[in-house]
Amino acid sequence: MTESRKRRFGVALLLILLNSFAIIGVIVLGVVAFQQSERAATAEAQAAAESEQRGQDIEALRDQVYELGETPVVASPTPSPSSPPSTRDGRDGEDGQDGQDGQNATPAQVAVAVAEWCAANGNCIGATGRPGTNGNDGRDGQDSVIPGPMGPQGPAGPVCPDGYTASTVWVAIADSADGTFAPQQATICRITSAPSPAPTESGEPTP
Template sequence: MTRTQHMLYQRRYLLWITAALLALGGGLAVALLQIQGAEGRATELATEADRRGDAVTTLAGDVRTLRAQIQARGGTPAAPDPAQAVDDLPARAEVPVPIPGPPGPAGVRGERGPAGEAGEDGAAATPVPGPSGAAGTPGRPGADSAVLGPAGPAGPVGPAGPPGPAGKDGVGQDGKDGADGRDGAPGRDGQTCPAGYSLQPPPDDPDALVCRRTGAPSPAPDPSGTPGPLAAGLDPTRRQYP
């Protein structure tokens, strides 16, 4: 906390009092301005009322003068006497116009008066019903008396009835024989070789069949006559005992 902040904190009460005085002074200034404005408006109203009072006095005098002139010539004035046409004309034409002052202090409350007399019982004042009137004649049916009204809404579904008796066993007729089916398409050959190949005996084993490409030339025989590894493994004379 700085020195300035510490000083302001110690004198915070003085700041609050100053703020309260400023607010009070502002309120008093606004009240004085309102009072001055009200006094100015009251002065303007009094001035306008005085002008209207002078105008009423002048017009009343002119009407009286005209009436006297017409009566002097033997005529009857059409306008009535202002004093008779306007109630309390002298008070209304008084200038300056009396303006009511501010209301005075409230008076002392008077003593409570005596209680009033008890009223009569309300049962005695109840009106007694008169005799019943004669019965009226029955009304005639209207023009639309024969017209049926709209149909009402459908009622709820009732409970299910008991099950009916079992029916008789029926006798069925034999069905007709069905038509013969169509012959199936020819099946494939029994060979397992893919397309373009066929079963052929190998040159070194006529009892076997292998898949070879169709149209492929036969392999040339080995000129050395040396059996291959497969032939050596299958040669029955490969084992010779002493």
């Protein structure tokens, strides 16, 4: 092997070793960074759990102080932003002041509310009650001085008496005996059958 080949082989071997060391260094740095991240996450979770536990212990102590009729002088600690919210319900606060009395509903508002309630619940009709007793008769009213309405027109009566038949003829009439006579239609009753003779005192008809 010549001297130049030896030098080229040495340089190549050196480059391979340097690349191997670089890759190993990157892997080592990645492992270290991952481990540090895991330690930081574990420490943060442990700190949050400890903070929550301390908050629960303080809340328990406050409840015990309230149960003994005392007022705690130490305020509750502010939870860490990274810690999960507490699942314990806090103590109820004191009732606020009563508000002003509202205005009475108007008859129109009551009618609207009743109509809406009836529409939502089907109907507003209760059960049928028992029939009541008959009341006393009222006093007789006074006679009215105003005439009532006209009744319906009755059927037409007979035109002619029995034994006669109505017949339309032409007659000459005038306003006076010396006046001018003029023809005009008129309805007259003509005999259609002889009238029955009147009975005598003996009961027999007169011939």
